Amino acid sequence: MSQRGAYQTKQQEAIERLFSARPQDCLTAEDAYRALCESGMEIGKTTVYRSITKLCQNGRLRRYVPHDSGAAATFQYNPCQESHMHIRCIHCGALAHLHCEEVEAFSRHLTQHHGFVLDEGQTILYGCCENCQSR
Secondary structure, three states: OOOOOOOOOHHHHHHHHHHHOOOOOOEOHHHHHHHHHHOOOOOOHHHHHHHHHHHHHOOOEEEEOOOOOOOOOEEEEOOOOOOOOEEEEOOOOOEEEOOOHHHHHHHHHHHHHHOOOOOHHHOEEEEOOHHHHOO
């Protein structure tokens, strides 16, 4: 017996393909809906919103909440499934993985000295990347 909503529809697959084809892009749900319609797909907005929610829940997309309270959330494809922190440029949107001993030591420090277990898969440090700094 399958769990309700656990199946993958053609529309859900198309939405995941849209994001995976543009891994550096952050799209709003409206952007995704428009892109799918422009590609000739017949799909409802509700389906797009629900599919994006499912893709976020299963870790295939990352959700970014804007700094401006009136702006829409954006979503980006998340090809990695292992647990590690990320850094994200606030100017160009570049996303990079942090795989180094210093980051792992920081996470251990939080646990050992503060009793806090960091959810690395949800942790993103925001700043300015090397390319944007040189501009």
